[in-house]
Amino acid sequence: MNVPKLLLHRLFPNARYSLWVDAKLELVVDPIQILERFLWRKNASFAISRHYRRFDVFVEAEANKAAGKYDNASIDFQIDFYKKEGLTPYSAAKLPITSDVPEGCVIVREHIPITNLFTCLWFNEVDRFTSRDQISFSTVRDKIRLKTNYTINMFLDCERRNFVIQGYHRDLLEHWSPPPPPSVISNVHPSPPIVMVDGSLTKTSTNTSTSRPTKMVPTKRGKDRRWRRHRKIVIGSKNASTSNNFV
Structure with missing residues (x-):
């Protein structure tokens, strides 16, 4: 894993610049x-992002042990x-160096030769100790x-997030199962029951706020609904014709 990351100048000797991006990221x-x-x-030949939370190697080592990243x-x-070689915790005395832990x-x-030398020495430390390159970065740099x-x-x-x-x-995506399809929930409710009260048909209300059934009032039929035509008599002279007395 660290061979293409740190020894790109060996894999692509004619390349002038390189940009390494982890597989979990997308450019x-x-x-x-x-x-x-x-x-x-910045007039620099090597750039790397700081760790978003930790800037001390000792804290980074304890975090790797707690997360089980490597053998404790x-x-x-x-x-x-x-x-024993002089590594000390990070402090303001190391300024303008702002962090000892990269992302x-x-x-x-x-x-160029100086960056190629730096990455070669960095790879040697990763190969000699653990693969957690954040731990060995500051020692090689100093x-x-x-x-x-x-x-740097x-x-x-x-x-970096910009x-x-x-x-x-990819192995994580292959183990993920696709989301289940949305379930179809039926909103059809049964009609309220019809009961007999005093010989009349009543229907219970579906509204929970009313406790008494609502009585269905039958509509009026017969003569009340029959349309009646009334004659309108217009008062006129006695000599008027019969057709003029009705409208």
Whole structure:
């Protein structure tokens, strides 16, 4: 896993720049914009994002042990070895270095001798101890800084989220089952029962706020519904014709 991540200059010797993005991420921005923002604008040859929460190697080691990322005894052995070589907890005395723990999922670099040397030494530490490259990053960086004026651009994790989005590994997606189809819920309710009250048909109300049944009043039939035509008599002269007396 760390061979293509840290030794890209060996795999692509003619490449001038490279951008490493973990498989769990998806690049959504033009790579040229990333080079301009994190390398050319900062006059840097190597850029990597800081860890979003931790900036001390000792805290990072304990977090890896708690999460079961690697064998605890191997992590303790690596930390003890680095302590004997001068590793100290992060403090304000290390400024302008802002963090000792990178995120590691995105690496932007220019393929020049100094960056190639840094990644080769970093790979040696990963191969010698644990595969948790966040633990060995600061040790390699500080050793090079003691002999050269080499600096690394460690940008904020929120800046990284501007050009990559979180994805999921393929093996995780294969184990996920598709969501079940939405169930069809029937909203059909039975009609209220019809009961006999005092010889009349009544229907119970479906409204829960009323407790008494509503009595159905029969409609009137017969003469009351029959349309009646009334003659209108117009008073006129006696000599008027009969047809003029009716309208």
